Amino acid sequence: MLARLASASLRGLEAEAVDVEVDLSRGMPSWSLVGLPDAAVREARDRVRAALLNSNFEFPLRHITVNLAPADKRKDGSHFDLPVAVGLLLASAQIYVENQSVIPFLVGEMALDGRLNPVSGVLPLTIFAQSQGIQQIIVPLGNAEEAAVVQGIEVIAASNLLEVAAHLQGQRTLMPFEPSETTSETEENMLDLKDVRGQHQARRALEIVAAGGHHELMSGPPGSGKSMLASRLPSILPPLTDTQRLAVARVYSIAGEANTRSPMSSVPPFRAPHHSASDVAMIGGGQIPKPGEVTKSLHGCLFLDEIPEFKRPVLEVLRQPLESGTVSIARAADTLTFPAEFQLIGAMNPCPCGYLGHPTKPCRCSQTQVSRYVGRISGPLLDRFDIRIHVPPVEHDELTNMQAGESSAEVRKRVIQARNIQYTRQGEGIVNARLLPTALEKHAKPDEEGSNLLTTALNRFGLSARSYHRILKVARTIADLVGEPKVQAAHIAEALQYRGDSE
CATH class of the missing domain: 3.40.50.300 (P-loop containing nucleotide triphosphate hydrolases)
Structure with missing residues (x-):
């Protein structure tokens, strides 16, 4: 029997779609994981096997093939453990979900006793799931606060594999995670x-x-x-x-x-x-x-x-x-x-x-x-x-x-x-610090007195073109702090003071 679940692999700060396919077939009991997995993904076999047995499930004594598609892109991270474990339960008919296409997006690393351990990269994975129109994501309890930052997707926090299995079968519905008031603070205790x-x-x-x-x-x-x-x-x-x-x-x-x-x-x-x-x-x-x-x-x-x-x-x-x-x-x-x-x-x-x-x-x-x-x-x-x-x-x-x-x-x-x-x-x-030279000439052009002062400084100190532009940027900021629309000589003079004595 074949089970297919949606997942994703991390690439930089983004996530890319991955299909987790689990197939059970006749033959000698064995495990085959394909799809360019890294070491952490390959080790999922031992973690998932122990988690299933310690959660009172059976580990199928069949030829097990786990495919992470597309096969030409490298997969890394232990967050594939949970979808692989659920895929095994579905393929071996130990749990039943009428429509597998509506299964929530699953993220989590399996502990040997079936607990879900937090993983890195949950936020980009949640953003990806939301962009794909997925309505619900199940994450370890330790990642729930992080995932709840994303709007437009329901975050379910689970502690172990048994809770996930019961939720998928409708036996015990897990409630959406609600961030506490302390997690929604906009400022921390800062030095003054x-x-x-x-x-x-x-x-x-x-x-x-x-x-x-x-x-x-x-x-x-x-x-x-x-x-x-x-x-x-x-x-x-x-x-x-x-x-x-x-x-x-x-x-x-x-x-x-x-x-x-x-x-x-x-x-x-x-x-x-x-x-x-x-x-x-x-x-x-x-x-x-x-x-x-x-x-x-x-x-x-x-x-x-x-x-x-x-x-x-x-x-x-x-x-x-x-x-x-x-x-x-x-x-x-x-x-x-x-x-x-x-x-x-x-x-x-x-x-x-x-x-x-x-x-x-x-x-x-x-x-x-x-x-x-x-x-x-x-x-x-x-x-x-x-x-x-x-x-x-x-x-x-x-x-x-x-x-x-x-x-x-x-x-x-x-x-x-x-x-x-x-x-x-x-x-x-x-x-102002990010202004390009063209925009700088437009927004930070000094008045005549300021221009003369800047020219004198350029000739006396031999400033580079980059230094010239940076002086204008600082002068533009000084003018903004006092609400002046035009850069004046006083702003140029103060900006020159901040060039140090190393020119």
Whole structure:
């Protein structure tokens, strides 16, 4: 007897249709799994056999053929366990479903005692099922919150194979999963910008970074507050839209990190990898390509603390996604493209000992050591930072006597207002940092005084064409923060201050 169920295989951030066909025929008891399965899929035989027997079902003593069609595409993941197990029960007539075409979409890994274990990639699988017009999906209880993000499909959470079998036969109907109130929160407990004392220029720069979607590099001695400032950037960024929230949740689902953040969270992601990270960890890859840190930072912030300590190849792979907003991973069998629209925030010391230019502590480094340390960041990568500032140390007396600054909520109001101005002028989702040169000339053309100031700066500092465009982008953001439709000389002057002293 033949049973056929709908399933899907993951490819990058998308899912592709797969038919799970189970056939029982006469012959010596055996198991044949075909359709280019990977190791996790091939191991389903032992998991499914033990799960059936421990759930008081019989494992058919027939020649069993399981086909994952189409046969020319590789299948990976343990989520095929549940459809294979149900297919065996249908083919051996241990359960009966009158119309197999209306069987829900099944996702889950089988434990040996019949329990359903959570799997990665449930969100794109649920999105695929909904796009195919399937009305219901059965997932492990641990994946229910993630799947419930998708609208237009009924999510059923099951704990074990017996519950699934009873539900399919109508013996005990499982109720649709309803997310709890805690899973629908749009904000999490975030660090607040009011905790940062002093550092007025650094706080101002961070506000501009958030408003225009810019990249920033901070340099300063240890303990000046660089990491503290960077970790508070998500608190002043606009909340994610529904589309962005779904895109971020899909990335974390594929990466197997869905439990690290709520799929309902509208807080932009913040990633801070250690400087020992490899280029594959940063950009993504592997035999079966998975998203890297640049993709996990989608619509959020990638913070590289002690950026000169990162390996040179790791930093250089960031150049292309910083410009294009995507990253393509090529392998012999396939090429996958992942989204990589993120804001890069870097922090570094001015020298190996960290005290170059410190008002009280002397620097112990030679000029050669300083040049070698700063030179670990290539010129092309350095040029991609829209804002480069020095974060000076805060004196102890000033720190203890100073009142708390503006809260993140107050700053975020101005940031959202500036973002709305950009979206109205340039199109939904297009921030100033993403403006192409043609649009930049149209929307950020300075007045005569500002143009003269910019020309003088170009001639004096020998700025590159990329630096010229980035200054205009920052100036456009500064103007948006005060609601000015025209970029003026004051905006250009402030933008020039944020180019650092490395030109």
